[in-house]
Amino acid sequence: MGLVLTFEYGQTPLDDDEKDGLLIHSVDTKGALDELEQRNIEEAIKWTLYRRKAFGADEVLSEDFIVLLHRKMLGNVWQWAGTYRKTNKNLGADKYQISVELKTLLDDCKYWIANNTFGAEEIAIRFKHRIVSIHCFANGNGRHSRLIADVIIEKIFKKEVFSWGSNTGQARTVYLRALHAADRGDINPLLHFARS
Secondary structure (H helix, E strand, O other), X not given: OOOOOXXXXXXXXXOHHHHOOEOOOOOOOHHXXXXXXXXXXXXXXXXXXXXXXXXXXXXXXXXXXXXXXHHHHHOOOEOOOOOOOOOOOOOOOOOOOHHHHHHHHHHHHHHHHHOOOOOHXXXXXXXXHXXXXXXXXXXXXXXXXXXXXXXXXXXXXXXXXXXXXXOOOOHHHHHHHHHHHHHOXXXXXXXXXXXX
């Protein structure tokens, strides 16, 4: 029968072809999949924290790094980790525009930094919001966008990583509301959530 996945509000469902990319075929429940993904993500976080060579803005703000980080996060679980999605979803850029939209975001972020357009936290959160809106990958975009924001704030700006609502009850609901506010142009709830 294979893996049967149910998705909560705010999660992007996988197509059958994407589900076939699961590397560990003994996984047969959403709970087991979540645990496996979380272990892989924790390895990616360690990689960002303990990597000998410090990340610089040019490296972090590159298409290669964006793809590599996703592969590090989910590459032990999904065959398609670190590759742009091949299908359109209920949100995000058209699959053929992902690379173009990402290049624009990377250039915008470099401009924001060079010109002090926003404060450090706001740059990281604006980047997080834009990249999750592009929805580069079949799955894991929210987790990827939060980790890239942490990498930006820590490695480029030398500040503490965000807490991502760890001190907030109903964190997922608050997070989704903050994302919707950012979609409407109000970044403040997402900034507040990232710090809480």
